[in-house]
Amino acid sequence: MTESTLEKKPAPRASGAAFILKKAAISALVALVLFSLMIGVRTEAGPQGGLIYWTRFGDLAAIVAAVFGGSIIIELLRQWWGPADKVRVVPPAVQNALSLAGRLLAPALLIFTFLVPVIFYDQRYILDLAILVLTYVMLGWGLNVVVGLAGLLDLGYVAFYAVGAYSYALLATNFGLSFWVCLPLAGILAAFWGVLLGFPVLRLRGDYLAIVTLAFGEIIRLVIINWQSLTGGPNGVSGIPRPTLFGIPLTPGEDGLAARLGIEFSPTHRIVFLFYLILALALLTNWVTIRLRRLPIGRAWEALREDEVACRALGINTTTTKLTAFATGAMFGGFAGAFFATRQGFISPESFTFQESALVLAIVVLGGMGSQLGVALAALAMIGGFELFRGLDQYRMLVFGLAMVLLMIWRPRGLIGHRAPTVYLERSQAISSDLVKEGHG
């Protein structure tokens, strides 16, 4: 803003040295105030329990000087580059290339994902990580229905993940039902709980909705911990059956898949199978969501996010619309939960803490609410990126947090902030995020 107004005046750069020095001095002053207590004075409990302190004015001076110098350099660079003009920074050719890359990104990612087990067949670590990423992609896509499309802020999404996981674990261990029977049941049960959660929160909006959904997530977790006779309490459920390929187990035994195919058994077979299983589930979630967006129910979700009063004036039943959003999102969470249970073979309430809800919500927000590709990229960045920084030990969280902050400054509406219309007459043009509402409960 400032740059462009400066640019319009005839002599903006004449303000040169004085302007730059003044700006640098102000930055240095702010740094001095900020760091004088944080770095300038160091306090510690002494050996006798008293407070001892000492000063580190040398360090303080160094930091203030660095800020002063840095500010001058940044200002010089800014003047050298000139005002941030869109056309100058990104030439049309690059823009075209970028938009082409954007169109090709999704298919390229999909093809790459299909090839992951082929490329990394020997690397168990990467395969496990890929399965984890895909689980979160699926959870993100599921929550995206509630948060991104319907605009209902749900902080307790992990509850449905837990319902799905425990549904499968308990049905399989107690009644010996197979994974493929339990999978739809887990989805249905989770959807049922989604509707149950939906009813009390129908009248709530914004912050209040967020707090009640948060409480719901905790309630489910606490019930699981305390209902020892059913869920095993904090000990969890172990010995959950592994999935079978439509009845054929992936074991080294006589009736195993490897023996039937006449190939040598390898434990990687199961990992690869799990990989394609979660990939199929995630793609199903994606396909259904994309279809739903183009159906009246999906449009009603988005309309609800845009303006609930107008929806009511158009005869849209906002109650059922909200409930279907909760139920659909919960159902996908339930599927993912059943998958989680069969993959781990053991589940306990520790896997379903608020942190999981927060992580999935962060994926949806970071991805750009409502964008399928954005959510997938965000899941990759959040889960994969977190692993990437493993080498940094205790600084991992710090670097990761910083990266998130920078990303949200650069892209406040998420990686893919614009909205694609669900129907068009002539051509589909992306709608700027400035116009799209975030929803308010």
Added chain:
Amino acid sequence: MSETILSVDRLSMRFGGIVAVNDLSFDAGRRKITALIGPNGAGKTTVFNCITGFYKPSGGSIALTHDDGKTIQLERLNDFRISKQARVARTFQNIRLFPGMTALENLMVAQHNALMRASGLTFLGLIGAPSWRSAEARAIDLARTWLTRIGLLDRADDAAGNLPYGDQRRLEIARAMCTEPALLCLDEPAAGLNARESAALSELLLSIRSEFGTSILLIEHDMSVVMEISDHVVVMDYGVKIAEGTPRSVRDDPKVIAAYLGADEEEAIAVMESGT
């Protein structure tokens, strides 16, 4: 067939100790344009909110009689059912489009209930059944017809929030019409429009009445629009009806002139000038 589509009988609306509408009775004619006018704060929008189910009236009844003779008591229905079952559509004083959706999408959302049935409550739509596809094509055609009518066909794929103000007003009316209403309630449709746009609006409303047989109830401050298109005018002040009749008779009513003079000089002058 009854000549009255909407019959408001002794309607009252109180907010705590404030009486916004007091014992108001009036009728709106079938295939007629009825205007509800009055100074600011007279309670017009409150009446609208009672009719369209956004408020539950404190007393009185609102009866809507459809073409088939079926009568629906609107005060017993709540919010979305007024639009869905009684087929009363409305627009808002401050435009309430879905700004992040395209003009076409706005009109598609308006056909929600019909499309929901056609999509077999989503399940037929999910598997892409042919019956759903043809229903969707028909819905797009209806939307296209309305976009053509309001002159926005070339901006069908633009976000509604990006359209100029006057276009947004017309789009909101088209959206309300896509619900195929029996009664269309317009809250200050000409607010913020220039003279040319107002004239176009009058034409649009007259064509809606003559071609679709939709009855229209409107609140309006723009007297040129009211005088030009209304068949019947109801004047409110301080929550009560002070006059009603043809535009001509209302215009010359001393009570109406006094109400406008007492409330707002400019509007009183506008009333008198539009008569000469």
